[in-house]
Amino acid sequence: MSTVTDTHDDHHDHGPAKGLMRWVTTTNHKDIGTLYLVFSLIMFMVGGAMAMVIRLELFQPGLQFIDPGFFNQMTTVHALVMIFGAVMPAFVGLANWMLPIMVGGPDMALPRMNNWSFWILPFAFAMLLSTFFMDGGAPAGGWTIYPPLVLQGGNGFPFMIFAIHMMGISSVMGAINVIVTILNMRAPGMTLMKMPLFVWTWFITAYLLIAVMPVLAGAVTMLLTDRFYDTTFFNAAGGGDPVLFQHIFWFFGHPEVYILILPAFGIVSQIIPTFARKPLFGYSSMVYATSSIAFLSFIVWAHHMFTVGMPLQGELFFMYATMLIAVPTGVKVFNWISTMWKGSMTFETPMLFSIGFVIMFTIGGFSGLMLAIAPADFQYHDTYFVVAHFHYVLVTGAIYAIMASVYYWIPKWTGNMYNEKMGQWHFWISTVSVNVLFFPQHFLGLAGMPRRIPDYSVQFAEFNMWSSIGGFVFGLSQVFFCYIVYKTIKGGEKATDQVWEGAEGLEWTLSSPPPYHSFTEAPEIK
Amino acid sequence: MNKLKQLLATGVVATIMSTAAQAEYGLNMPVGVTETSRQVYDLHMLILWVCVAIGVVVFGAMIYSMIYHRKSKGAVASQFHESMTAELVWTVIPFIILVVMAVPATTVLIDMHDSSEADMQIKVTGYQWKWHYEYIGEDIEFFSSLDAASNEARQVGSDIDPATVENYLLDVDKPLVIPVGKKVSFLLTAADVIHAWWVPDFGWKKDAVPGFINEAWVRVDKVGVYRGQCAELCGRDHGFMPIVVEVKSEADYAVWVAEQKGAAAAAKLASIEDLDPRELKQKGKKVYRANCVACHQVKGEGIPGVFPAITGSVIATGDINNHINMIMNGKAGTAMAAYKDQLSDVDLAAVITYQRNSLGNKVGDAVQPAEIAALR
Numbered sequence: 074m075s076t077v078t079d080t081h082d083d084h085h086d087h088g089p090a091k092g093l094m095r096w097v098t099t100t101n102h103k104d105i106g107t108l109y110l111v112f113s114l115i116m117f118m119v120g121g122a123m124a125m126v127i128r129l130e131l132f133q134p135g136l137q138f139i140d141p142g143f144f145n146q147m148t149t150v151h152a153l154v155m156i157f158g159a160v161m162p163a164f165v166g167l168a169n170w171m172l173p174i175m176v177g178g179p180d181m182a183l184p185r186m187n188n189w190s191f192w193i194l195p196f197a198f199a200m201l202l203s204t205f206f207m208d209g210g211a212p213a214g215g216w217t218i219y220p221p222l223v224l225q226g227g228n229g230f231p232f233m234i235f236a237i238h239m240m241g242i243s244s245v246m247g248a249i250n251v252i253v254t255i256l257n258m259r260a261p262g263m264t265l266m267k268m269p270l271f272v273w274t275w276f277i278t279a280y281l282l283i284a285v286m287p288v289l290a291g292a293v294t295m296l297l298t299d300r301f302y303d304t305t306f307f308n309a310a311g312g313g314d315p316v317l318f319q320h321i322f323w324f325f326g327h328p329e330v331y332i333l334i335l336p337a338f339g340i341v342s343q344i345i346p347t348f349a350r351k352p353l354f355g356y357s358s359m360v361y362a363t364s365s366i367a368f369l370s371f372i373v374w375a376h377h378m379f380t381v382g383m384p385l386q387g388e389l390f391f392m393y394a395t396m397l398i399a400v401p402t403g404v405k406v407f408n409w410i411s412t413m414w415k416g417s418m419t420f421e422t423p424m425l426f427s428i429g430f431v432i433m434f435t436i437g438g439f440s441g442l443m444l445a446i447a448p449a450d451f452q453y454h455d456t457y458f459v460v461a462h463f464h465y466v467l468v469t470g471a472i473y474a475i476m477a478s479v480y481y482w483i484p485k486w487t488g489n490m491y492n493e494k495m496g497q498w499h500f501w502i503s504t505v506s507v508n509v510l511f512f513p514q515h516f517l518g519l520a521g522m523p524r525r526i527p528d529y530s531v532q533f534a535e536f537n538m539w540s541s542i543g544g545f546v547f548g549l550s551q552v553f554f555c556y557i558v559y560k561t562i563k564g565g566e567k568a569t570d571q572v573w574e575g576a577e578g579l580e581w582t583l584s585s586p587p588p589y590h591s592f593t594e595a596p597e598i599k
Numbered sequence: 600m601n602k603l604k605q606l607l608a609t610g611v612v613a614t615i616m617s618t619a620a621q622a623e624y625g626l627n628m629p630v631g632v633t634e635t636s637r638q639v640y641d642l643h644m645l646i647l648w649v650c651v652a653i654g655v656v657v658f659g660a661m662i663y664s665m666i667y668h669r670k671s672k673g674a675v676a677s678q679f680h681e682s683m684t685a686e687l688v689w690t691v692i693p694f695i696i697l698v699v700m701a702v703p704a705t706t707v708l709i710d711m712h713d714s715s716e717a718d719m720q721i722k723v724t725g726y727q728w729k730w731h732y733e734y735i736g737e738d739i740e741f742f743s744s745l746d747a748a749s750n751e752a753r754q755v756g757s758d759i760d761p762a763t764v765e766n767y768l769l770d771v772d773k774p775l776v777i778p779v780g781k782k783v784s785f786l787l788t789a790a791d792v793i794h795a796w797w798v799p800d801f802g803w804k805k806d807a808v809p810g811f812i813n814e815a816w817v818r819v820d821k822v823g824v825y826r827g828q829c830a831e832l833c834g835r836d837h838g839f840m841p842i843v844v845e846v847k848s849e850a851d852y853a854v855w856v857a858e859q860k861g862a863a864a865a866a867k868l869a870s871i872e873d874l875d876p877r878e879l880k881q882k883g884k885k886v887y888r889a890n891c892v893a894c895h896q897v898k899g900e901g902i903p904g905v906f907p908a909i910t911g912s913v914i915a916t917g918d919i920n921n922h923i924n925m926i927m928n929g930k931a932g933t934a935m936a937a938y939k940d941q942l943s944d945v946d947l948a949a950v951i952t953y954q955r956n957s958l959g960n961k962v963g964d965a966v967q968p969a970e971i972a973a974l975r
Contacts, residue, residue: 134761134768136753142835142902208904215832221809222792222834225934227904309810315793316808350670352680380795380830381806382787382813385712389705396697400690407689410661417676418669428665432658439650446700448707449643451803452628455795455830520625521799523830526838528753530768531761532625575676 089589097192100184101589102169107486108191109166110479114555116158116198117472121548123151128544131537136528144527145213150201152216153233156333157240158198160467163475164336165190165247168275170486172251174580174587175269177260177596182253190246197239204229215525217326218293220307220318224300231301234293241286248282251275260579262598266360269578270353273360274339277367281328281335284371289325292318316381323374331370333467334434335363337474338405341427343578344481345409348424349416350575355408362401362408369398379450388447395445399438406435421573422496426477429504430470437465440515455525458518464511469504476503476554483561484568488586491561499557502550509543629799632821632846636802638707646700653696711803714816717784721775725787725794725807725829726941727934728836728893732775735786739859742941744889745839746770753839769826774843777819778852784816791936792834798827798842806831819846834934836893866943874945876952876965883953886946891954894934899958906934910959919955919964926951927974939975944968 089095089104099105126147130138139147169187173180181187204211209227212218223230255268255276268276296318298304305311307318338359346353353359375383375391383391409431418424440462444450453459476499484490513536518524522533529537568585579596580587630640668674724731729744745753749768752759761767777783787796789807796815797804804827805815819825827842847855874882888897891909895901899909909915914925926947929937938947948968955962 135757135759136755138755140755140835141838142905145832145835145837209902210904213835219793219832222832225792225834225905309808315810349668350676351678354680355682355686356680358681358686380804382808382811385709388708388712392704392708393701396701399697400693403693404686404690406657407685410657410664411682411685412680413661413664414668415674415677415679416664416668417674418665419671420665420669428661432661435654435657439654442650443643443646446642446646446704448639448704448711448803449646451711451805452639452643452799454804455797516626519628521629521827523797523828523838525832526828528761528768528838530766534762 098188100180100188102173102181102184102187102591103486103587103589105181105187105191106166106168106170109162109169109194112191112194113159113163113166114558116154116162117551118555119202120151120154120159121551123147123154124544125548127151128541130527131529132541133538134529134531134534139527141527142213143210145215145525146205146211148525149213149215150205150211153201153212153237154198155467156216156329157237158194160333160471160475161240161244162194164275164278164333165244167271167336167340167475167478167482168247168251171482171580172254172272172275173258174583174591175272175578176255176258176263177579177592177598178254178258179590179592180258181250182257183250186246187250190243190250193239193243193246197236197243200232200239201236204232207232217319217322218296219322220296220299220315223296231297234297237293238290241290244282245286248279248286251279252283255279260592260595260598266357267598269339270342270356270359271336271339274335274342274363277363278332278335281332281367281370285325285328285332288321289329292321292325295321316378319378319381320375323377324371326377327374328367328370330466331366333471335367337430337434337471338363340474340478340481341409341430344423344427344477345412345431347481347573347575347577348421348427349413349418351412351416352577353408354411354414355404358404359408362404365401366398369394369401373398376445376447376450379447380454392445392447396442399442399445402438406431406438419574421480421493422491422500423477423481425497425500426473426480429500430473430477433465433469433473433504433507437462437470440465453518455523456518457514457522457524460524461511461514461518464514468511469507476500479558481573482580483558484572485580485583485585485587487562487565488568488584489561489565490568490572491557491565495553495557495560499550499554502553503547506543506546506550510540510547511543513537513539513543631800631802632819632823632825633801633817634820635707635711635817636800638710639802642704642707645703649696649700711815714784714814716782717816718781719777720784720786721777722786722788723796723807725789725791725796725833725840726936727791727834728829728840730771730775730794730796730829730840730842731790731941734856737856738863739856741773741859743771743773743775743843745841746772747889750839750889766826768839769828769841769843771841771843774824774845776845776847776852776855777817778849779819779822779846780849782816782818784814787813787815790940791934793831794829794833794840795831796827796842797830798825798844800825800827801844804830819844822846822848873967873969874948876956879949879952879965879967880956882945883949883951884957886942886950887953887958890938890942891950899954899960909954915954915958916960916962919951919962919966922951922955923947923966923971923974927971944971944975947971 207228211229212226212233214223295306299306305313307313307315342353373395376395444453480496517533517536522529570585571581628640628643720735722733722735729742731742733740748764749770752761752764787805787807789809794807795804796807801817805813823846825844829840894906895909901908914922927939929935945968948966948971952965
């Protein structure tokens with residue numbers, strides 16, 4: 074993005090190096106943020122293409138296009154790419170771009186590690202995707218990689234394990250950088266309880282990352298030794314336990330879910346006040362609610378495995394703990410609505426995506442509450458009801474928040490306004506299609522369609538067709554999104570520094586685009 | 600914008616109409632045929648309506664605000680931004696709702712866990728990709744796999760319309776049979792990877808974990824045929840291992856049990872006779888199609904890197920004893936199962952003979968059921 078070039082000569086600032094090497098060797102938080110965001114968009118398209126293959130095969134009953142084994146590879150790699158390649162790097166990209174600016178610092182605290190944590194990622198994903206060309210194909214045991222099934226995989230298996238290790242290392246380094254930046258780079262007067270909520274949610278997310286990514290690394294390493302070095306961690310015949318893996322995996326997996334959503338909470342908490350022209354309602358309760366959610370995320374993991382055969386006491390504990398999460402999550406939703414209440418709202422694209430987020434994330438939250446009720450979960454578990462649930466919280470939740478943040482901050486990043494009309498079209502097409510895509514999946518699950526199947530009984534035909542049509546339209550509308558972003562980078566109406574009438578915060582005091590080094594002198598904090 | 604609104608309205612109407620047309624296909628969880636399933640259904644509806652009620656209030660407030668508190672209507676923003684009372688109210692009220700929800704959920708859960716005093720026990724074992732049922736103390740056991748019609752129609756490029764196949768993907772060659780009104784306890788386990796046994800009408804699913812035994816129970820109060828599927832990803836043919844349970848009246852069940860015992864005795868006698876190699880080969884083709892194709896493929900070419908080829912393989916063209924050993928005992932740590940537990944002596948002899956003399960192999964020897972029986 075050449076628009077980030079240095080334009081101010083008043084202090085002797087060195088601009089970015091020229092050409093390709095600028096991106097390879099950069100230690101600049103904005104350059105690295107851009108790299109992360111572009112990488113994430115590419116992965117979003119790659120993962121999306123796999124989703125299209127899945128929906129194409131499920132368009133009609135019967136197997137028309139692909140082998141069931143390849144279908145399993147698609148569902149598995151779709152999830153890994155979307156979680157580790159699209160959503161997480163997008164949030165890290167946003168953190169890179171915005172955190173130093175929002176706390177009034179010049180750059181991230183650890184710039185060289187920042188460069189490294191990004192440049193690991195393309196190699197990790199090249200390794201993961203290369204498994205498609207190996208004997209036995211890509212991993213096909215589901216993104217949850219449960220043994221013993223995953224141990225039956227082909228030659229791609231160890232490559233997937235090492236790819237996950239690299240993604241984990243990248244995430245942990247990114248998280249360390251976030252924490253060190255927030256604790257050390259704040260401008261004088263920027264106390265913790267004055268930080269914008271996006272900074273707060275990322276601060277908490279970073280701790281979650283550091284806590285759980287090593288757990289995942291441990292779990293996948295045990296898989297590796299079970300397969301190649303004759304250990305039997307997860308094999309009952311050797312004294313191990315396949316369910317042990319699920320406990321370890323979900324001890325990582327549930328906090329991971331909040332890693333994917335807490336920064337989204339932060340984004341929405343920035344955008345809604347701007348377009349309601351009213352300060353965020355209940356700032357401190359938002360901070361406490363986020364912390365409570367993070368804490369609870371460590372003690373609810375086994376609700377992903379209610380049907381695995383736990384003792385009654387265990388099931389009761391995990392059911393109660395899971396239901397509790399509804400309380401702080403509810404607090405957040407109520408606070409957003411109270412922020413809108415008696416505001417003076419306008420509905421530019423970032424606001425539309427944020428409101429879409431609040432409504433559809435809440436729908437995902439409702440189905441989450443239903444899933445928390447253990448006896449009912451015995452019916453919902455591993456059906457399309459679950460598929461609908463987590464796509465509502467991840468697509469219309471996490472990804473909608475990322476879309477909102479791109480529209481919100483892209484005028485700041487590039488200095489150009491995006492095309493408002495196109496943005497609105499993008500929102501409406503996406504929102505209608507995403508509901509046609511995922512809402513019928515609730516019915517499919519309740520009526521008895523298991524997840525992760527390439528073919529289904531004819532009674533599920535009509536809703537699957539609806540779902541596929543919604544999927545194709547939603548997929549296409551994201552291609553349109555890429556075009557809008559491309560067009561905005563290339564040019565457009567010049568953005569003011571303030572950009573949005575109701576915007577408050579340090580990022581709006583800098584020029585659009587901001588100088589190469591954000592705050593070389595500490596700004597004054599009101 | 601008006602055009603867009605029109606477009607949206609049309610879409611919504613179309614969706615609702617289609618949804619209404621779908622009513623008979625089921626939009627909701629089945630009420631089921633056991634006391635447990637009815638309790639689960641009631642819990643499901645209770646929590647659903649609680650969510651709907653909260654949704655109406657929350658989304659109602661949002662929509663009201665979006666209509667009346669917009670700048671274009673001249674709304675001026677108030678600057679209030681905190682209220683301890685409000686925060687307390689919306690922390691305490693949801694908490695109370697949750698406690699109220701937790702009470703019936705706990706009761707049902709405790710009830711579901713009580714599998715004591717069962718009238719009979721059935722051991723259910725998941726295999727890639729079929730189910731094995733063993734009536735404990737009854738000397739009845741059998742495998743239950745996808746029926747032939749569905750299996751043919753579901754192959755890639757079969758050109759058979761699934762709509763023409765009765766109970767497509769939800770039918771088996773030999774269903775599980777249980778008596779009505781009896782408390783039947785299931786002991787669930789698996790032979791290879793994790794599976795999950797699920798019949799929606801019974802109100803639960805339970806994982807079948809290799810090396811461990813899970814327990815669950817039903818008391819069905821209506822004679823009928825109930826269908827379900829494996830619910831835990833278990834490999835390539837996870838979508839193709841259905842479950843069918845026939846619930847019979849006590850008298851019919853007794854007749855069925857007697858039949859099974861007669862059939863088992865006849866099968867034992869049959870295995871002693873020697874068969875013509877050509878007959879073995881023909882029979883072997885059927886056994887191969889039902890048990891081996893999923894991995895080793897129709898022409899025996901396998902899938903490179905995961906499932907070895909049979910055509911020209913060292914095992915299938917070398918010493919016949921190694922071949923017999925591989926089929927009977929499987930290969931630890933791989934998807935190759937020990938088929939001595941799954942197939943009869945005749946079927947084993949047939950499929951080994953078939954593999955050696957077909958699929959591009961021409962060894963020319965054969966193995967007889969009696970030889971297999973001697974190795975057991």
